[in-house]
Amino acid sequence: EPEVTQTPSHQVTQMGQEVILRCVPISNHLYFYWYRQILGQKVEFLVSFYNNEISEKSEIFDDQFSVERPDGSNFTLKIRSTKLEDSAMYFCASSETSGNTIYFGEGSWLTVV
Amino acid sequence: AQSVTQPDIHITVSEGASLELRCNYSYGATPYLFWYVQSPGQGLQLLLKYFSGDTLVQGIKGFEAEFKRSQSSFNLRKPSVHWSDAAEYFCAVGAGSGGYQKVTFGIGTKLQVIP
Numbered sequence: 001e002p003e004v005t006q007t008p009s010h011q012v013t014q015m016g017q018e019v020i021l022r023c024v025p026i027s028n029h030l031y032f033y034w035y036r037q038i039l040g041q042k043v044e045f046l047v048s049f050y051n052n053e054i055s056e057k058s059e060i061f062d063d064q065f066s067v068e069r070p071d072g073s074n075f076t077l078k079i080r081s082t083k084l085e086d087s088a089m090y091f092c093a094s095s096e097t098s099g100n101t102i103y104f105g106e107g108s109w110l111t112v113v
Numbered sequence: 114a115q116s117v118t119q120p121d122i123h124i125t126v127s128e129g130a131s132l133e134l135r136c137n138y139s140y141g142a143t144p145y146l147f148w149y150v151q152s153p154g155q156g157l158q159l160l161l162k163y164f165s166g167d168t169l170v171q172g173i174k175g176f177e178a179e180f181k182r183s184q185s186s187f188n189l190r191k192p193s194v195h196w197s198d199a200a201e202y203f204c205a206v207g208a209g210s211g212g213y214q215k216v217t218f219g220i221g222t223k224l225q226v227i228p
Contacts, residue, residue, distance in 0.1 A: 006156075031213050043157070043203065043218040056215060091157060095214055100145050100164055100207065102214045106156035 002026040004105035006092050012111045013082055021077045021108045023092030032075045033093040033102060034067065036060070043091065049075065082112045115140040115206045117219035125225040126194050134189040134222050136204030145207035145214065146187040148178055151221075152200045160202075163187065174198070199226045 005024045013019050025032050034046040047057040049067050066078045075094075079086055089109050095102040118137045126132055138144055145164050149157040161172025168180040178189045187204060201221045207214040 033215075035216075042220050043205075045215055045217070048213065048215060050213065055213070100209070100214055101147075101159065101162055102207075102216060103159065104149070104157040 002103075004092055004094055004103055006090075006105040006108045008108055009106065010109040010111070012113060015084060015112055016081050019079045019082055019086075019110060021079075021090050021092075021110070023075045023077075023105060024073050025075055025092065025094030026096075026103060027073075029094035029096045029103075031055075031095045031097075031102070032067075032069070033095075034077045035091040035093060035104070036088040037091065037107075038085075038088045046077075046090075079110075082110075084112050086110060087112045115144070115208050115217045117204050117206050117217055119202075119204055119219035119222050121222050122220065123223045123225070125227060128196050128226050128228055129193050132189075132191045132194045132198070132224070134202050134204075134224070136187045136189065136219060137185050138187060138204070138206045139185065140206050140208065144187075145209070146178075146180060147205040147207060147216065148172065148176070148187075148189050149203045149205060149218075150174075150200045151203065157203065160189070194224075194226055196226045196228070199224055 007022045032049040037043045047061045048055045064080045089107040091107045092105040093102045116139045147162045148160040163180045201223045203221045204219040205216045207216045
């Protein structure tokens, strides 16, 4: 079964450093998303992306965050200058043009020290 | 805005016993409803979903859920729990159209299975 893949599975970074989390969505999907889950808290929506632009973003997704689809397969989340509170599991997801279901990746666990 | 309530943060059941995980949602229109499962250190796996039609939906791993509009509920059930079902379960409501979905999750229910 096709799946969303994410790299790295775990990254430790120092506060203030830039981080890029990578995702390969399911190949025929056109909507892409990032969610995050701070330890012990809800999974929260960050941003959605369609047709090479952000379609919706949450309050969490401030100027420190950006998303990009640099080629035909990857979808990336960049955190420009990480803060301690950015430590979380980040989930990439994708959905196709119909079917109303989004599929999540295994997550990238980011630890900011 | 949509919201999801999972009133049970932690549930313990004996292996072989039946299971029901509660979920209540708030959404202005007909909801898209999901249950996801997350094993420790793993991603979110879709168990089942409801969009329309039959209010009792079957999912993977022997799970089912029933949509009750009058109660704004979408409870997850399994007749006989296996030790491998120990995980965290998330109810979610989706808002969107066509393929686009913005999903709001509940806080999750952690299931412990004892021998």
